[in-house]
Amino acid sequence: MELLERFAAGNLEAFEELFRQHQREVYAWIVRIVRDTGIAEDLTVETFWRIYKCRVRFDPAGNFRAWARRIATNAALDHLRHSRRETDLPEDLPGASAGDPAIRRETRERLKRAFFQLPPKYRLVATLALIEDEPYDAIAEAAGISVALVKVRVFRAVRMLRKNLASLRLEVTTK
């Protein structure tokens, strides 16, 4: 019996083997969404817990990696929905452009605040597409939505961020 078949049949050893094979990849995906190592570890365990609970629904002929990523994305999204926690802004930011450092610092702070105020489903795609440079099709597959909807959500997230910055009377241009 193959590993995935044994897992779907409820074999705990098969589940452990799958866990050890995929935990790093699942963690790496989640930490890029939630941006906190401790939370990402907890959500990795939560993801595999959901995977184990839903094992009877898994088709052993299917793609476990894609299925796990979808569940991980949902777990991360649930976390974003229930949390408004912000990550700390590092002192030494990469790629800082020229210009008044005080204005740049304030713009970054305002933008960061606006970003964390985005509705979770927009924040999810914006994080992956705009910050982490994930391809739209990978985001679509992980989130269980179409590529067109990913584009719409990125567009709307950008519009919300611009509006938020504009309302704060900050000019959104790299000086």
Place this chain on the structure above:
Amino acid sequence: MNNGKNEQEIKELLKQAIPPVRDTDLRRDLWPQMHRKLEDRPAPVFTVPWFDWALAAILGAALVFYPGSIPALLYHL
């Protein structure tokens, strides 16, 4: 200003405000934590909610006491 330029501008500013996560390596094996969770909350293989059992009981009773309802039930299935 077109959408592409808008997006690119925001993208550059965002990356300055919130840098991409570079260190995505898992530092420890999470299996012990997973194993503890499985022991604390064993996942049920298959459960039927109580109201499904109640519905089945009501339906069964109806079929026993009113056999005439069987054709109507079959028609609506």
